[in-house]
Amino acid sequence: EADIYQTPRYLVIGTGKKITLECSQTMGHDKMYWYQQDPGMELHLIHYSYGVNSTEKGDLSSESTVSRIRTEHFPLTLESARPSHTSQYLCASSEYQGAPSEQYFGPGTRLTVT
Amino acid sequence: DAKTTQPTSMDCAEGRAANLPCNHSTISGNEYVYWYRQIHSQGPQYIIHGLKNNETNEMASLIITEDRKSSTLILPHATLRDTAVYYCIVRVARYGGSQGNLIFGKGTKLSVKP
Numbered sequence: 108e109a110d111i112y113q114t115p116r117y118l119v120i121g122t123g124k125k126i127t128l129e130c131s132q133t134m135g136h137d138k139m140y141w142y143q144q145d146p147g148m149e150l151h152l153i154h155y156s157y158g159v160n161s162t163e164k165g166d167l168s169s170e171s172t173v174s175r176i177r178t179e180h181f182p183l184t185l186e187s188a189r190p191s192h193t194s195q196y197l198c199a200s201s202e203y204q205g206a207p208s209e210q211y212f213g214p215g216t217r218l219t220v221t
Numbered sequence: 222d223a224k225t226t227q228p229t230s231m232d233c234a235e236g237r238a239a240n241l242p243c244n245h246s247t248i249s250g251n252e253y254v255y256w257y258r259q260i261h262s263q264g265p266q267y268i269i270h271g272l273k274n275n276e277t278n279e280m281a282s283l284i285i286t287e288d289r290k291s292s293t294l295i296l297p298h299a300t301l302r303d304t305a306v307y308y309c310i311v312r313v314a315r316y317g318g319s320q321g322n323l324i325f326g327k328g329t330k331l332s333v334k335p
Contacts, residue, residue, distance in 0.1 A: 138321075140322070142325075144262075146262070149325050149326060149327055149328075150259075150265070150325040151325075152322055152323075152324070155322060165322070166322075166324065195262060197264050197265075199264070199265075209255075209267030209270070210257075210265075210267065210323060211267070212263075212264025212265050212266070213264050214263060214264055215262065215263065215264055217262075
């Protein structure tokens with residue numbers, strides 16, 4: 108089983124609040140990712156990181172920001188939540204070097220902004 | 222990046238083999254075929270990947286045609302727990318830049334029925 112964790116699993120919050128979704132992995136993976144998925148829809152990559160102090164935007168534009176101060180930790184922040192941010196957010200990690208390797212996904216955070 | 226085409230949905234009887242097709246007619250020589258699945262709204266799970274040769278692991282077999290323009294994921298004895306959305310993804314196996322990132326399409330919704 109993959110050792111990648113996300114908290115909280117569910118979050119209901121009011122418009123305008125600042126939120127941080129946590130993601131941690133204990134596998135020593137350099138590369139980490141955040142995906143966004145609306146119910147019944149495709150996963151879209153919104154952020155990724157190659158390692159400490161590296162962050163890149165993904166294929167889908169997002170108002171969220173990320174940081175990578177420690178290898179194992181890749182939090183996602185929304186400064187001012189809006190109903191349009193209601194979605195599931197999935198974090199993943201993978202090795203960065205060598206032969207192709209799989210991405211390990213966390214259980215996701217289901218965010219509802221009222 | 223090579224695009225993939227998968228059927229929207231498939232049914233399979235419990236205990237029978239599930240054969241999930243994927244077309245990737247524009248695949249390049251350095252691109253791998255990856256398969257992931259997503260059960261309900263959990264994080265996707267890696268299944269298998271391959272370049273040219275057929276591959277088998279404890280979860281599934283991957284059959285890639287000689288011209289590499291299509292592939293088939295085989296679950297040899299499908300169970301109810303295999304009901305999920307199955308994603309076929311084609312990507313280069315390089316982790317420099319965004320080329321190693323996975324792009325998830327709509328996938329095939331496999332329903333395993335008793």
